[in-house]
Amino acid sequence: MKGIFPIDKFRELRTPFYYYDTKVLRDTLDAVNKEVARYERFDVHYAVKANANSKVLTIIRESGMGADCVSGGEIRAAVKAGFPAQKIVFAGVGKADWEIELGLDYNIFCFNVESIPELEVINELAAAKGKVANVAFRINPNVGAHTHANITTGLAENKFGISMEDMDKVIDVAQEMKNVNFIGLHFHIGSQILDMGDFIALCNRVNELQDRLEARQIFVKHINVGGGLGIDYDHPNRQSIPDFKSYFSTYAGQLKLRPHQTLHFELGRAVVGQCGTLISKVLYVKQGVNKKFAILDAGMTDLIRPALYQAHHKMENLTSDETMQTYDVVGPICESSDVFGKAIDLNKVKRGDLIALRSAGAYGEIMASGYNCRELPKGYLSDEFV
Numbered sequence: 001m002k003g004i005f006p007i008d009k010f011r012e013l014r015t016p017f018y019y020y021d022t023k024v025l026r027d028t029l030d031a032v033n034k035e036v037a038r039y040e041r042f043d044v045h046y047a048v049k050a051n052a053n054s055k056v057l058t059i060i061r062e063s064g065m066g067a068d069c070v071s072g073g074e075i076r077a078a079v080k081a082g083f084p085a086q087k088i089v090f091a092g093v094g095k096a097d098w099e100i101e102l103g104l105d106y107n108i109f110c111f112n113v114e115s116i117p118e119l120e121v122i123n124e125l126a127a128a129k130g131k132v133a134n135v136a137f138r139i140n141p142n143v144g145a146h147t148h149a150n151i152t153t154g155l156a157e158n159k160f161g162i163s164m165e166d167m168d169k170v171i172d173v174a175q176e177m178k179n180v181n182f183i184g185l186h187f188h189i190g191s192q193i194l195d196m197g198d199f200i201a202l203c204n205r206v207n208e209l210q211d212r213l214e215a216r217q218i219f220v221k222h223i224n225v226g227g228g229l230g231i232d233y234d235h236p237n238r239q240s241i242p243d244f245k246s247y248f249s250t251y252a253g254q255l256k257l258r259p260h261q262t263l264h265f266e267l268g269r270a271v272v273g274q275c276g277t278l279i280s281k282v283l284y285v286k287q288g289v290n291k292k293f294a295i296l297d298a299g300m301t302d303l304i305r306p307a308l309y310q311a312h313h314k315m316e317n318l319t320s321d322e323t324m325q326t327y328d329v330v331g332p333i334c335e336s337s338d339v340f341g342k343a344i345d346l347n348k349v350k351r352g353d354l355i356a357l358r359s360a361g362a363y364g365e366i367m368a369s370g371y372n373c374r375e376l377p378k379g380y381l382s383d384e385f386v
Helices: 022-036 054-062 072-080 097-106 116-128 164-175 196-214 244-254 269-275 305-309
Strands: 017-020 042-047 066-069 088-090 110-113 133-140 180-186 222-224 262-267 276-287 292-296 315-317 324-330 339-347 354-357 378-381
Touching: 022 042, 022 054, 022 244, 022 269, 042 244, 042 269, 054 072, 054 269, 054 378, 066 072, 072 088, 072 097, 088 097, 097 116, 110 116, 110 180, 116 133, 116 164, 116 180, 133 164, 164 180, 164 196, 180 196, 196 244, 244 262, 262 269, 269 276, 292 339, 305 339, 315 339
Parallel strands: 017 378, 042 066, 042 262, 066 088, 088 110, 110 133, 133 180, 180 222, 222 262, 292 324
Antiparallel strands: 017 276, 276 292, 276 354, 315 354, 324 339
16 A cells, blocks of 8 residues: 555655654554453553664553563663653563663562572662562463464573473572562563464463462462564555454453452564554666566665564565566675565566565564664654654
């Protein structure tokens, strides 16, 4: 749908760049809030790692969400965007001392802890500041997710989290410490999940673990089930808003939330994925032996997902209405993996055409690099083109 883009304005800008449709973003946030309002004690934190563009973060903060951070830099970005410290959670398998101290200084809501050594460091650093840190333990539920292997995180052999067998031990250790306060359990089984059965499996495992703890008279205040809800990369126009109704109703129906508990979610891709598009310009059309190449000025440094995950992004030629032809769409980086897609049908491509790589709002701009000494792409909001 070329009409949704201000193409004349795009021609004035240096490519490649990211374009964020704020209507799609705000409609998505409204959809989340509408569904969450159906249930008591549901609390959503936006996963900052998906997109930390400051203007995007401000819109998300205005919606009322909290922030899920996995680095000290993300904590700073969230605070700068106005997220209240009491709505910030800090996860991550390798928290540096300065990052923990930053979280303590801001009095963030909770540290999602992934090992006993990390717990010991948090207790020590909190003691030095005369503070008590809220902690939740990330437990590996050994639940597989129907997604790419590189974004599956809940199996027993992943680097993340604490095994179910060690859950009781780590809680016992925490309860003996004076400067940490055990408040919850944290889970996250992966990303780009579209099969609700995966979330049902997680609910069943959480129910089992809660029963086990309550048999020991251990009552958990907060359950955090992470995020993971996927988006439709094939049809960004037809399904610009993910199926939040099924997602939240699955947890409401399958997870046995106790009356004293709050259920936390950490949505990232589902919030920002569909609002973002990478806009690139065609540098050359190259005729190979058996195929044609559309060589763009955007590359894997600007959008690494296809190279890293073999991810698919719908592509559109915004400046051509000619008949469809088939191309391998590639970038300028000196790497054979710098390929956005093979055998892609596009309206006939010529030098200077603008190509849109859709559904790039999550893990796009935030993962850009300066490899080959390239400049980082800029990000623009649709509001700026009014």
